[in-house]
Every structure is written in C-alpha cells, then in structure tokens.
Amino acid sequence: EVQLVESGGGLVQPGRSLKLSCAASGFTFSNYYMAWVRQAPKKGLEWVATISTSGSRTYYPDSVKGRFTISRDNAKSSLYLQMNSLKSEDTATYYCARQLIRGFDYWGQGVMVTVSS
Amino acid sequence: DIQMTQSPASLSASLGETVSIECLASEGISNDLAWYQQKSGKSPQLLIYAASRLQDGVPSRFSGSGSGTRYSLKISGMQPEDEADYFCQQSYKYPPTFGSGTKLEIK
Numbered sequence: 001e002v003q004l005v006e007s008g009g010g011l012v013q014p015g016r017s018l019k020l021s022c023a024a025s026g027f028t029f030s031n032y033y034m035a036w037v038r039q040a041p042k043k044g045l046e047w048v049a050t051i052s053t054s055g056s057r058t059y060y061p062d063s064v065k066g067r068f069t070i071s072r073d074n075a076k077s078s079l080y081l082q083m084n085s086l087k088s089e090d091t092a093t094y095y096c097a098r099q100l101i102r103g104f105d106y107w108g109q110g111v112m113v114t115v116s117s
Numbered sequence: 118d119i120q121m122t123q124s125p126a127s128l129s130a131s132l133g134e135t136v137s138i139e140c141l142a143s144e145g146i147s148n149d150l151a152w153y154q155q156k157s158g159k160s161p162q163l164l165i166y167a168a169s170r171l172q173d174g175v176p177s178r179f180s181g182s183g184s185g186t187r188y189s190l191k192i193s194g195m196q197p198e199d200e201a202d203y204f205c206q207q208s209y210k211y212p213p214t215f216g217s218g219t220k221l222e223i224k
Contacts, residue, residue: 037161045153045161045204045215061118061212095160102166103151103208110160 002026002106004096009111012086022079022096022108029077030054035099036070036081038092039110046092049081050099064090086115119143119207123216129224130195138219140205142186149209152181152190156201164203165190197223 008020020036036048049070050059058070069082079096091114097104120143130136140150148168153161163172165181168188178193192199200223205216 044217045206047213047215050213059211100166101208102149102170103163103206104153104161105163105166105172107160107162 002098004098004106004108006094006096006108006111009094009113011114011116013117014087014115016086017082017084018086018113019083020081020094020096020111020113022081024077024079024096024098027098029072030074033099034070034072034079035097035104036079037095037097037104037107038090038113039095040089040092043092048094051079083113086113088115091115118212119146119210119214121205121207121214121216123205123219125219126217127220127222129222130192131224132195132197134195134224136192136195136221138190138203138205138221140183140188140190140216142188142207142209145185146207146209148184149207150181150183150188151206151208152179153204153206154199154201155204161204192221195221195223 003025005023012018035050038046038048051070055072067085071080093110093112095110096108098106122141150168152165154164155161164175169181180191203219
C-alpha cells in the first residue's frame with residue numbers, strides 16, 4: 001500500500017525558515033517524480049515544487065522560486081521541502097504527492113504551516 | 118501559465134441525479150487533464166486522468182470528456198459519498214495548474 005506521511009509543519013514567524021519531510025513507503029520511491037502541493041485555508045490547490053527521480057532536476061512556480069528548495073534522499077525514501085523567507089501567504093496545508101505525467105496519483109495526509117508573528 | 122477556469126463554483130444535487138462540472142483551459146492542453154475529489158478534511162484523490170481515463174478503484178458513475186480547451190466531469194447518479202470538492206488540473210505544460218474547485222453538496 002502506497003503511503004506518504006508528511007511532518008515538520010507548525011507555526012513560524014515571517015522571514016524565518018521551516019523544513020518539511022515526507023516519508024514514502026509501499027512503492028519504489030526512486031522510480032518516481034515527487035512533488036509538493038499546497039492548499040491555503042478554504043482555498044484551492046497550488047503546485048509548489050517537483051523533483052525528478054534522481055534529484056538532478058527541480059521545478060518551481062514563480063511564487064516560491066528562490067525561497068523554497070525541494071530535495072530527496074532515495075536511500076531513505078524521503079522527500080523534503082526547505083522553505084526560507086516565509087511569508088504570510090505561504091500559510092497552507094502542504095501535501096507531498098507522487099507525480100506522474102497524468103497527474104498526482106497519491107497524496108499524503110498533509111501538514112499545516114502557519115506563518116504569523 | 119495556463120489558466121484553468123472551473124464552473125460552477127458550487128452546486129447541489131439530489132441523490133441519483135446526474136451532475137456535470139466543467140473546466141476551460143486558457144489554451145489547448147491536448148487532453149492532459151486530471152480530475153480530483155477532495156472530501157472534507159481529507160487529501161485530494163485522483164479520479165480521472167488523460168481527460169477520460171478512470172483511475173483504478175474509481176466507481177464507473179464518474180466519467181470525463183472533452184478536448185482542446187473544454188473538459189467536463191460527469192457523475193451519473195449522485196451518491197451520498199460523492200459530496201466533496203472537485204478540482205481539475207492540467208499537466209500539459211509547466212507549471213501544473215488547478216481549477217478553483219467546485220463544491221458539490223447533496224440537496
């Protein structure tokens with residue numbers, strides 16, 4: 001059974017940093033692109049980052065480029081999101097997701113990040 | 118970026134009723150369109166990919182259609198468990214973008 005379990009969320013002040021983790025199991029992690037998708041409270045879904053199977057290629061939207069870094073450790077079947085210079089508009093539930101060409105086929109339960117002073 | 122305009126924003130349906138949700142892309146996306154269901158307090162689940170292909174385990178009352186810039190999700194016979202938010206998403210071009218969502222409730 002595919003499982004994605006996020007951790008590392010919490011309350012952080014504007015301008016500070018936070019690192020999210022996602023532990024994957026039930027599939028060969030190194031064979032798949034992985035992504036982070038976020039959802040602000042009562043809002044829609046926003047793609048945040050994608051990483052290739054080896055980690056050599058990463059993709060970001062303009063809203064987080066230069067502030068967020070996605071990475072992975074295939075030996076540990078783990079995905080990470082380093083978030084720097086956080087802003088109030090980064091407040092959201094962050095989902096780890098397995099990404100196929102056809103879409104995001106498995107999602108974690110999500111972890112809440114609140115950016116507030 | 119490709120904009121995905123989803124409609125309606127909300128609708129209510131009676132049990133057994135057939136409902137449709139639409140997504141309009143700002144440019145052609147060559148059927149690279151997925152639909153997700155998100156129940157209250159849960160993470161999204163992939164329902165349909167490539168515009169019309171049903172993800173494994175999804176009931177056959179769900180179907181997708183469309184081409185070019187216009188796509189739709191149909192639920193043939195509303196069930197209580199179908200009460201949820203629904204989102205479309207294009208994977209034709211980076212960045213992947215989502216529609217704003219449709220809240221489906223039971224009447």
